[in-house]
Amino acid sequence: RAALELSGVTKHFPLRRRNTVALDGVDLTVEQGEFVSLLGPSGCGKSTVLRLLAGLEEPTTGRVRVHDRPPAALVNDHRLGIAFQQHALLPWASIADNVALPFRVAGRPVDRARVTELLRLTGLEEFAEARPRQLSGGMRQRAAIARALALNPEVLLLDEPFGSLDAVTRRRLNFELARIWSEQRITTLLVTHDVEEAVLLANRVVVLTGRPGRVRHVEHIDLPRP
Ligand code: ADP
Ligand code: ADP
DSSP states (O other): OEEEEEEEEEEEEEETTEEEEEEEEEEEEEETTOEEEEEOOTTSSHHHHHHHHTTSSOOSEEEEEETTBOHHHHHHTTOEEEEESSOOOOTTSOHHHHHHHHHHHTTOOOOHHHHHHHHHHTTOGGGTTSOGGGSOHHHHHHHHHHHHHTTOOSEEEEESTTTTSOHHHHHHHHHHHHHHHHHHOOEEEEEOSOHHHHHHHOSEEEEEOSSTTOOOOEEEEEOOOO
């Protein structure tokens, strides 16, 4: 069953007299339970694909569906987990409260057991009461991923979630993400410019090709995964 679907999607950004074509007829389907990495040169429209799926942008033409519905419907139901490079943790709140934030946004009572479980899953249990500035960059990225997972989303959208990290930390978080995915099989779409990371994590790599700002083709590379 298709979890994520773009069909014939174009996205134009009209900017004064220049019209940027960010996406030009993109078809992309991600099946339920897949981990797909989205690769491509800078400016080829990767973030735009994610923003469309997160309901943060509307396509100029074409159709965007998440579980057969417009993305906004799922965002409202909190069935989408999103972690972008700018992880934007609340600086004055503890790590536990940051991870619990989606419960408050959704107007639900905070499930403390779930928060504890997520802190354990991301290796942050000892830092529940710490503030973000007391943690390393890698730990803050892990907290952002824990937060994205808080409400058991059906779909995880990750835009360069390890973008600002050094190579060693990045690789360690890659393995943690791989473990989370193998345990929970959340449909995941990861935007990255790191080919190694893309191949390490995904069961399928999708490459946006064409020159930046004029993307026409989507190439698929299937990777063997148990
Ligand atoms: P990528 O994530 O692959 O680097 P983006 O999706 O961020 O690419 O951008 C694709 C193209 O669309 C780029 O040429 C970028 O400059 C343009 N673009 C993206 N967002 C906007 C925006 N809000 N306004 C104008 N142009 C934009
Ligand atoms: P980095 O991103 O700097 O490589 P990691 O996120 O990989 O760091 O964390 C490695 C380990 O180092 C953590 O699990 C933690 O035990 C310890 N650590 C890192 N920063 C701190 C800190 N500010 N306070 C206490 N322990 C820390």
